[in-house]
């Protein structure tokens with residue numbers, strides 16, 4: 277679902293998805309516009325180009341922009357994103373928790389408290405008693421700053437970011453298979469392909485403007501195969517829909533490769549010249565004939581065979597995946613199984629061939645590259661690599677001995693908070709009381725912190741429930757910087773207005789805390805460009821090399837795909853055309869064995885529960901749930917249940933039902949549908965307690981990527 281400027285009736289604040297043109301005032305406005313500021317939408321990883329309309333220092337509207345990414349299209353979130361900037365809920369003063377309540381404070385009171393408490397905690401319990409938790413919906417400059425602030429400002433090992441709850445399984449698999457963590461292709465390759473296999477992603481709903489590329493391929497006759505437990509809006513248009521049992525995807529993917537090998541559809545020359553270790557995978561997939569996978573996945577044998585042949589016989593083919601594949605204890609395995617298929621068929625590194633993960637967060641391919649991850653330094657370097665530590669320490673001007681070691685993921689920090697090993701945390705742009713799993717476990721751990729500083733521009737659920745200090749920060753429209761979209765195309769966010777009185781730029785807040793801690797010499801960043809220049813240098817020579825990117829180059833080229841190692845380089849829209857990123861230039865096959873989810877249905881909890889997104893909301897909903905049109909269209913979560921099971925339980929659409937797991941319960945309206953597996957329930961996750969889907973989910977982790985198993989656990993449902 278996407279709209280262009282002719283289908284948005286600005287005067288009536290309503291959408292018309294069927295007719296072009298609205299008559300009357302239409303898109304026009306009587307407010308005199310002083311400036312049209314080119315920028316990009318902040319509400320997903322597509323990063324559609326837009327103009328913000330500014331009148332007398334206020335943002336009053338939006339115009340779609342004819343940018344190569346979106347070509348004047350925006351989705352419902354994009355056309356109202358600007359409304360958060362002047363929203364009455366904006367935080368305009370620091371808040372300090374006193375006697376259990378957040379009360380207003382001056383900036384000096386708040387910062388004195390923050391810095392004094394950090395010093396007390398670290399003096400008494402060591403530097404690692406403080407933690408930093410960043411976000412991936414912020415500019416890369418801020419993401420870089422958060423990583424450096426943790427390691428240089430606080431000198432703690434404990435830093436992680438909320439991409440940990442998004443695409444990290446794909447990241448781990450990418451590094452193993454290809455030696456670099458990035459989507460292999462630009463969007464334009466999707467339009468050129470002949471067959472698209474999607475696994476665990478509802479592109480039409482969650483990436484509404486990106487779906488245009490897929491429709492263009494379909495218009496040329498490309499086939500579409502969708503793997504999803506629900507018959508989603510994307511699946512409804514597919515040639516083949518495989519409604520797999522939640523968490524069974526790796527078995528299906530192994531079986532698809534089994535058929536491809538058996539039918540002689542592999543590319544032996546590509547395997548011989550560009551890869552390593554195929555024989556291990558050949559032996560592994562021998563154990564996954566379609567008959568076995570059909571039992572594990574609960575889909576027909578014929579559909580597995582048809583899928584393998586349709587996809588492998590297509591001259592050009594791609595595989596795209598997202599959280600439905602990745603949010604499992606086998607998330608990394610699933611992504612490696614995808615890589616095995618692409619590599620075995622040689623359908624990668626060529627026009628219309630390849631694929632990978634579709635990142636949901638606004639800066640999904642930039643926010644994770646430059647040092648917020650617990651085990652990475654800028655440039656997508658491993659923090660365990662002595663050379664990388666030495667290089668980045670030099671850029672930062674610290675002795676290499678002072679560079680902290682690797683930390684742990686955010687979910688692994690929770691037990692450390694419970695135990696008192698971590699006693700303070702600073703977070704930017706995340707909302708843990710919606711987005712982390714098993715919230716009944718998370719809340720007391722966060723409340724145990726002696727200092728929990730939340731920097732945000734709205735009072736999120738996590739700030740309201742657990743923060744000891746809240747600092748009012750800036751929106752994307754009040755800042756400039758670079759984000760990298762799903763394709764790894766770096767685009768420029770431009771400042772349209774100043775933060776409202778009382779709020780401050782996030783960059784200034786972090787640098788000021790560092791200054792008050794006596795570490796200001798490492799945080800001399802008067803402007804975002806100063807951060808970007810250091811970031812470029814810190815990334816130089818790494819996998820995610822941004823050294824050759826400049827603000828001006830991005831603007832003049834309509835975006836620059838990283839890696840871009842020199843000012844002369846045009847960037848790298850398509851990866852792997854000549855070599856992979858392991859030192860020998862080859863990709864690596866990894867044999868995968870299917871493992872069931874950590875928790876499976878039983879007589880007490882007989883359903884699978886899975887979660888996901890809706891078109892009207894962005895991630896934890898802290899931004900979109902406040903915007904009138906979006907909250908009117910989607911005011912509360914619901915639980916989808918199949919018609920057959922609803923009839924057996926006597927449930928009807930709209931009826932309040934209780935959904936329970938071993939971790940908690942929620943009461944929601946039922947939505948009775950034919951478009952979900954009868955053994956599966958689905959809840960969108962954009963809301964906080966008491967209706968949060970994540971009161972129910974399982975915090976079991978993928979052993980490699982450390983992603984929680986959001987997408988499969990055992991649940992029960994009953995009438996209230």
Ligand code: SF4
Pocket residue numbers: 317318319320321322323324346349350351352353354355483484485486
């Ligand atoms: S939410 Fe995503 S698809 Fe929608 S306008 Fe924004 S960037 Fe584009």
